[in-house]
Amino acid sequence: xxxxxxxxxxxxxxxxxxxxxxxxxxxxxxxxxxxxxxxxxxxxxxxxxxxxxxxxxxxxxxxxxxxxxxxxxxxxxxxxxxxxxxxxxxxxxxxxxxxxxxxxxxxxxxxxxxxxxxxxxxxxxxxxxxxxxxxxxxxxxxxxxxxxxxxxxxxxxxxxxxxxxxxxxxxxxxxxxxxxxxxxxxxxxxxxxxxxxxxxxxxxxxxxxxxxxxxxxxxxxxxxxxxxxxxxxxxxxxxxxxxxxxxxxxxxxxxxxxxxxxxxxxxxxxxxxxxxxxxxxxxxxxxxxxxxxxxxxxxxxxxxxxxxxxxxxxxxxxxxxxxxxxxxxxxxxxxxxxxxxxxxxxxxxxxxxxxxxxxxxxxxxxxxxxxxxxxxxxxxxxxxxxxxxx
Numbered sequence: 071x072x073x074x075x076x077x078x079x080x081x082x083x084x085x086x087x088x089x090x091x092x093x094x095x096x097x098x099x100x101x102x103x104x105x106x107x108x109x110x111x112x113x114x115x116x117x118x119x120x121x122x123x124x125x126x127x128x129x130x131x132x133x134x135x136x137x138x139x140x141x142x143x144x145x146x147x148x149x150x151x152x153x154x155x156x157x158x159x160x161x162x163x164x165x166x167x168x169x170x171x172x173x174x175x176x177x178x179x180x181x182x183x184x185x186x187x188x189x190x191x192x193x194x195x196x197x198x199x200x201x202x203x204x205x206x207x208x209x210x211x212x213x214x215x216x217x218x219x220x221x222x223x224x225x226x227x228x229x230x231x232x233x234x235x236x237x238x239x240x241x242x243x244x245x246x247x248x249x250x251x252x253x254x255x256x257x258x259x260x261x262x263x264x265x266x267x268x269x270x271x272x273x274x275x276x277x278x279x280x281x282x283x284x285x286x287x288x289x290x291x292x293x294x295x296x297x298x299x300x301x302x303x304x305x306x307x308x309x310x311x312x313x314x315x316x317x318x319x320x321x322x323x324x325x326x327x328x329x330x331x332x333x334x335x336x337x338x339x340x341x342x343x344x345x346x347x348x349x350x351x352x353x354x355x356x357x358x359x360x361x362x363x364x365x366x367x368x369x370x371x372x373x374x375x376x377x378x379x380x381x382x383x384x385x386x387x388x389x390x391x392x393x394x395x396x397x398x399x400x401x402x403x404x405x406x407x408x409x410x411x412x413x414x415x416x417x418x419x420x421x422x423x424x425x426x427x428x429x430x431x432x433x434x435x436x437x438x439x440x441x442x443x444x445x446x447x448x449x450x451x452x453x454x455x456x457x458x459x460x
Contacts, residue, residue: 092150094446095457100438101153102384104142107432113164114139115432119385122428133172138433139165140181145439147188162191170196176204176218177278183225187232205240211247216261216271219248220278227285245286245295252279256325257301270406271322273334276302277341284348296352303349307360311418313371314363316342319406319416326415328406332389332427335378338364339386340437347441365451373421381456385430393425 091098107115109130115138117131143162146152166182179201186193193201204210205222214222223244229237251263259279261271280302287295309317309327316337319329342364349357363371368378368386378387395401409416442452 094442094449094452096442096452096454097149097439099381099384099457100145100435101149103386103430103435104432105153106383106385107430107435109135113161115142115436117431119430119432120428121380121383121385121387121430132168133174133178135432136165136168136172137174137178137181138431138436140178140185141433142436142439144181144185144188145436145443147185147440148443149439150443158189159191162186162189163194166197167194170200176214177221179204180218180221180223180225183237184221184228187225187228187234190232205244208243208247211244212263214263216252216259216275217278219244219252220280220282223248223282224278224285227282227289231289241286241290245283245292248279248282249294249298253298254322254325256322257305258320258322258325259302260322269321269323269410270328271320273306273316273318273320273337274341275322276306276320277337277345280345281348284352300349300352300354303345303354303357307354307356310360310364313373314338314360314365314367315372315418316364317416319402321406321410324410324413326409326413328409329402329416330418331395331402331424332391333367333372334389335368335386336388336431336434336437338367338378340434340441343441344437347445362448362451369454369456373418373424374426375421376426377456378426379456380430386434388427388429388431388434390424391427392419393423396425396427 093101104115107119107128109116109128112130112135114135116128117134117138118129120127120129139161143158146156146158152158162185166186169178169182179197182193182197183201205226211219223241226237226240226244230241247263252260254260259271259275260268261275262268280299283295283299286292287299305325306316311317311330315330315333317327317330318332318334320326321328343361346357346361370377372378372390374390380387392401405416442448445452
């Protein structure tokens with residue numbers, strides 16, 4: 071049928087088909103949440119986004135903002151499609167440069183090494199100079215905590231893997247220091263090379279050091295590193311709580327849990343999956359089941375029977391904590407000391423005595439991006455209905 075130009079017949083043009091996102095709903099959820107944590111003037115993501123309804127929810131702590139931002143950028147290196155207004159090179163350079171001007175811990179430099187390698191970006195010259203000074207003077211390593219050593223070794227290996235061979239000379243000495251001073255006969259890792267605090271290690275201690283061992287072992291072929299990593303993961307899986315809780319505090323000397331709390335959401339959906347991805351790759355039995363069980367804790371399979379997600383904001387609730395301990399660490403420290411002294415382990419307390427910490431930190435969403443940006447084999451987690459429509 072011919073339609074005259076003067077005809078009153080209206081053509082109905084269907085809307086263009088919506089192109090499906092290459093990102094999983096979980097990844098888009100984290101990206102949406104990060105938009106809320108963005109500090110446009112400072113060009114970084116915030117230290118804390120408070121979930122208590124205050125008018126200005128973002129709290130900035132510059133040295134923490136910078137580290138968290140580098141962590142977020144690391145996660146973004148694995149995302150298929152980022153928002154168009156995110157200028158990765160500019161944000162990285164600006165925040166990496168801040169490392170030499172702010173009172174950051176040494177692990178922040180390690181994160182800069184790692185993120186730069188994954189993003190294929192150059193490290194600013196001032197930062198390179200400071201990094202070389204840190205890595206060349208092994209007398210300064212005595213002050214390292216586990217997170218410092220783990221991230222620096224991981225960053226060095228990531229750079230070497232990316233073809234930046236100038237960093238490889240530091241890998242073997244760092245690993246030797248790790249093996250000699252941080253490895254415990256229990257199979258867990260110490261938190262420091264010496265001192266009273268050494269045996270009191272956190273879940274973060276285990277995560278960062280073990281990832282470094284996997285990285286080093288795979289890249290260099292050193293089987294001892296892979297054995298240490300696998301042993302630690304095996305022990306952590308054995309210590310996982312009945313509903314997938316990853317304990318916070320350990321006695322590395324005996325291999326016992328000293329305190330389950332706080333149970334941090336980022337461990338459940340981000341850091342443990344990052345570690346267990348390596349464990350799966352090297353055939354650790356039970357790694358995948360532990361990952362899924364831990365993530366399901368976030369969906370509400372936990373002591374409180376509540377979700378740790380805030381879907382209307384695309385954010386997460388930071389942790390579950392014993393009541394009365396939201397603003398003080400003293401009871402936690404005393405409980406850990408008592409359990410270490412008596413040689414006893416810790417169990418979960420009654421749910422009636424548990425509260426939640428109502429805040430979200432940007433690096434937590436960055437770990438989601440890193441751990442799930444390239445995974446398409448866990449749709450029961452990444453495509454869960456709670457993440458839809460973002």
